[in-house]
Amino acid sequence: MPAPTRAADDADGPVGSAPMVLLLGRVVIEGAAGRIDSNRQSAAVELVSYLVLNPGADHHAIDDALWPGRLVNKQMRSAVISRTRSWLGKDADGEAYFPRVQDTGDSRYRLDQSVTCDWKVFRTSRAPAWPATTRTASSPCAGPSRSSAADPSPPSTPQRYAWAEPAIQEMVSAITDVAYELSTRRREAADYAGALWAAPQGLLAAEENELLHRQVFLAHHAAGDVDALREAAARLARINEGLGGGVDMEAETAQLLSTLLPKTVIRR
Structure with a gap:
């Protein structure tokens, strides 16, 4: 015992x-x-x-x-x-x-x-300053997905915490909403470090959320860090490759990267 x-x-x-x-x-x-x-x-x-x-x-x-x-x-x-x-x-x-x-x-x-409860504190503190937007996680989280800011760990057995799935989806949606809004505000205020802190907090809950990846791309571009932008694009590609046998990048994301990344010049 x-x-x-x-x-x-x-x-x-x-x-x-x-x-x-x-x-x-x-x-x-x-x-x-x-x-x-x-x-x-x-x-x-x-x-x-x-x-x-x-x-x-x-x-x-x-x-x-x-x-x-x-x-x-x-x-x-x-x-x-x-x-x-x-x-x-x-x-x-x-x-x-x-x-x-x-x-x-x-x-x-x-x-x-x-x-x-930290989730109730989050909802209460978010309410006045962070009204819910129409933006939500691009795909659902597999389990109680959480981390430092938000990373719920998947249950150890299939039935454990099955009742929590609706709450998990609500948490993921709320966290990504706030991360998107905060990263947008920080980037528009030319606080690129703040923007690059905020968006990844949402990615802790939904790493495949391309709306937040686009925020990362825009912040790196605004900061003039092309190498970091390329690495961020490569990271999203790796994530997409691991999703259900591989998925294509969203059209809006691909279009944004084609605009932000320098064009390769072919010399003859």
Whole structure:
């Protein structure tokens, strides 16, 4: 039996500091005050991730999300919920971050409102300054695609996190929208370094998004860095070659590169 352990990324914060659910990258619960066996942790992390995105779920919804296609008895579900509750711990007033269902008032499961989530913070901070545009990821992400700014890791088994697919697509779309808008603003302000930081943040979530690759090309061209422009074009070509046996570059991208790259002069 593995020794009880905390998640490697758990913060050693003071008692009463609420956990934070990190979804924009490898899924991690920071700040869980309790302990949990390492072989039980993945189910607890998934349950917390599900509830932070689906507050007020009943036990049927939880069963369908965490154990799709399986017959789940109450004892099994209760054991996972109890372990997760103990792991998340309590606030300074002794209130559980994962209240018992009888304490929620409607017999549904939800986390305490003090439990935060990076995806919710992203949406809130984006709302006033970054209105949604019509631009979205050019193709869907294969799994919880995230990284430093956004790289959700694919689930380790086909069924794990299958419930999260709609949320993943929303995250990818929002991240690429913001990356596009910010890179455009930075480039138009002649801040080419800023533009070349912003666009790749979106590419962490959707590396095949040619709208963002075009932003990179334009920034390199505006900065007068032809070698970097050629390398960026070669990188997109490598990405496209690896997609489903190879795909062609979008016509708009090819046209842009033909305009930006110096023409080869053939001497006779």
